[in-house]
Every structure is written in C-alpha cells, then in structure tokens.
Amino acid sequence: MNEKIHINITINGQASNVFNDNTIADIINTYNLQPDSIVIEHNQQIIQKENWSKIVLANNDKLEIVRFVGGG
Template identity: 40%
Template sequence: MQITLNGQDRTIDDLPAAPTVADLITSLALKGDRIAVEQNGEIVPRSTWAASPVASGDKFEIVHFVGGGC
C-alpha cells in the first residue's frame, strides 16, 4: 500500500486486507500512547483508530509527544 507519511512517500507491505489506523501504527512499530495522528488533514482521535480505514494514497502526519521542562 502506498501512503505519504510525514511528507515522504512510503510503501507499507505488511498491512491486512482492510487496514485501519491502528494496523498502520502497529506496522510502523510506534507506541500508540505517545503519538498523535492526522489523516488527510483531519486529526484521528485515538478512540477511533481501530475503526478508521486506511486507503492507498492517504496522507498521514504522525507526531511524537516529547516531555521535558526545567
């Protein structure tokens, strides 16, 4: 499947036949509790990842939360 991830074209081969955002996160080996996902310009709430379909050509921005401070 071809997607754009953070501005770069990527081919993801290990997704199931009807992939979801949750499947994509797993395929990318990301920790779901530390990221935010935008799909085609819309924020995807974590509670809907398992029901949000992924299609070839989708554009994703995935950002990691970083803690810190003084």
C-alpha cells in the first residue's frame, strides 16, 4: 500500500507542503492557474506543458511559476 506522505518544496520562493505523488500539473490545478498564461521552471529547467503531468515532485524541489498578463 502506497501511503501519501508530505514533502517540502519551494513555490515561487515560498516554502510549501505537497504530497509525494504530486505532479507539476497537480500543483497548477491546486492553484487554479490558467495553463495558457504560465511558464513553469522546475529546478531551473523550463518544463513544456506536455510534460507537466509526467514530473512527480521530490523533496526540496524548486518550482517557479511565471504568470504572464498582457501588455508591453
């Protein structure tokens, strides 16, 4: 039986507690983010949208969510 355990990651510089089976896609869903307006950096690597559901987060991972709004 796989029991869920909490792990510590950093999201946009803030300490955060997530489950050990959470993927990047789960985090995006949790925060109710619009996928078409964000770019994800996972441990300083840009992750393309099609891979968000394939990457399971690990303890001490660093996630940066860059949210773009129009205007320039």
